Amino acid sequence: xxxxxxxxxxxxxxxxxxxxxxxxxxxxxxxxxxxxxxxxxxxxxxxxxxxxxxxxxxxxxxxxxxxxxxxxxxxxxxxxxxxxxxxxxxxxxxxxxxxxxxxxxxxxxxxxxxxxxxxxxxxxxxxxxxxxxxxxxxxxxxxxxxxxxxxxxxxxxxxxxxxxxxxxxxxxxxxxxxxxxxxxxxxxxxxxxxxxxxxxxxxxxxxxxxxxxxxxxxxxxxxxxxxxxxxxxxxxxxxxxxxxxxxxxxxxxxxxxxxxxxxxxxxxxxxxxxxxxxxxxxxxxxxxxxxxxxxxxxxxxxxxxxxxxxxxxxxxxxxxxxxxxxxxxxxxxxxxxxxxxxxxxxxxxxxxxxxxxxxxxxxxxxxxxxxxxxxx
Ligand SMILES: [Fe+2]
Numbered sequence: 386x387x388x389x390x391x392x393x394x395x396x397x398x399x400x401x402x403x404x405x406x407x408x409x410x411x412x413x414x415x416x417x418x419x420x421x422x423x424x425x426x427x428x429x430x431x432x433x434x435x436x437x438x439x440x441x442x443x444x445x446x447x448x449x450x451x452x453x454x455x456x457x458x459x460x461x462x463x464x465x466x467x468x469x470x471x472x473x474x475x476x477x478x479x480x481x482x483x484x485x486x487x488x489x490x491x492x493x494x495x496x497x498x499x500x501x502x503x504x505x506x507x508x509x510x511x512x513x514x515x516x517x518x519x520x521x522x523x524x525x526x527x528x529x530x531x532x533x534x535x536x537x538x539x540x541x542x543x544x545x546x547x548x549x550x551x552x553x554x555x556x557x558x559x560x561x562x563x564x565x566x567x568x569x570x571x572x573x574x575x576x577x578x579x580x581x582x583x584x585x586x587x588x589x590x591x592x593x594x595x596x597x598x599x600x601x602x603x604x605x606x607x608x609x610x611x612x613x614x615x616x617x618x619x620x621x622x623x624x625x626x627x628x629x630x631x632x633x634x635x636x637x638x639x640x641x642x643x644x645x646x647x648x649x650x651x652x653x654x655x656x657x658x659x660x661x662x663x664x665x666x667x668x669x670x671x672x673x674x675x676x677x678x679x680x681x682x683x684x685x686x687x688x689x690x691x692x693x694x695x696x697x698x699x700x701x702x703x704x705x706x707x708x709x710x711x712x713x714x715x716x717x718x719x720x721x722x723x724x725x726x727x728x729x730x731x732x733x734x735x736x737x738x739x740x741x742x743x744x745x746x747x748x749x750x751x752x753x754x755x756x757x758x759x760x761x
Contacts, residue, residue, distance in 0.1 A: 421660075487508060587614075627690060633672075713743060
């Protein structure tokens with residue numbers, strides 16, 4: 386992170402803390418300020434007096450106004466206090482099993498069950514309450530929200546947690562709201578509930594490199610975005626960048642990610658199921674599968690920058706002004722590190738077909754002279 390002198394930082398000290406930070410502090414909880422949590426399943430939590438259970442918040446220090454996440458654990462046989470909130474929330478269940486009751490001001494309600502691997506969203510400003518379904522094991526989940534934007538914008542907790550407005554266009558007591566049915570439109574699956582993110586069938590997505598599978602979700606008729614990506618043994622994704630607040634959670638497999646700010650050196654972050662990576666605003670990042678099985682992650686995020694055609698900039702080649710680095714433009718060091726990681730499992734890179742498949746679609750390098758056929 387860019388640093389300035391203490392003298393200059395002191396001039397901005399009174400502007401540093403946000404309403405969101407003050408709220409987390411008043412709840413007696415910590416914010417993990419980093420962009421890497423080695424394992425969400427084991428990260429330390431503190432008692433959350435107002436809601437019950439235990440929790441820790443995660444919000445990168447240089448992206449304080451972007452969306453956040455929190456890890457929360459419900460004790461065996463326990464439940465959390467009911468709440469409603471003027472911000473959206475997407476949840477991945479990390480461990481255990483339980484149920485959630487959702488209801489609106491009119492009293493329309495629905496209760497559904499979940500277990501580890503489930504993904505769902507809380508409809509905006511609906512009352513909700515989570516229950517642990519086991520008397521022996523804790524239930525742990527991660528919720529990704531845009532609480533920082535809402536709290537920092539309105540600065541009034543009564544509005545955020547106690548507004549009577551009812552978004553009936555998002556939830557109106559539909560009895561099948563949290564069924565596993567869904568409508569597939571291109572890459573986008575419109576559903577409110579995924580029972581098992583680890584084994585959900587995906588769609589082929591060659592645009593992100595190396596024959597990976599992909600699926601995108603729109604849940605609870607909200608604006609939060611999410612997707613699952615999977616890449617085969619011996620492969621890695623193309624490096625890319627985008628705005629802040631993408632929470633990448635490893636669902637299966639073994640490998641590492643590189644992250645670096647423009648012009649900086651990449652840092653390596655090893656991962657396993659349960660690892661969280663939050664690339665800071667416009668930092669490049671690249672994910673590598675060095676294990677003996679396919680690797681899969683879930684990304685929970687807010688909107689990404691797009692071009693005028695609606696295509697995410699992170700899917701467009703950096704040769705034409707996009708945010709994705711073509712394989713042809715990556716350094717040899719990237720490939721050497723990958724080969725060394727695979728060798729630990731006696732594996733070899735399976736990337737040659739991906740390198741070759743890229744060539745016909747590769748835009749010319751900026752400044753390269755166009756190839757002109759010789760006149761006859
Ligand atoms: Fe990304």
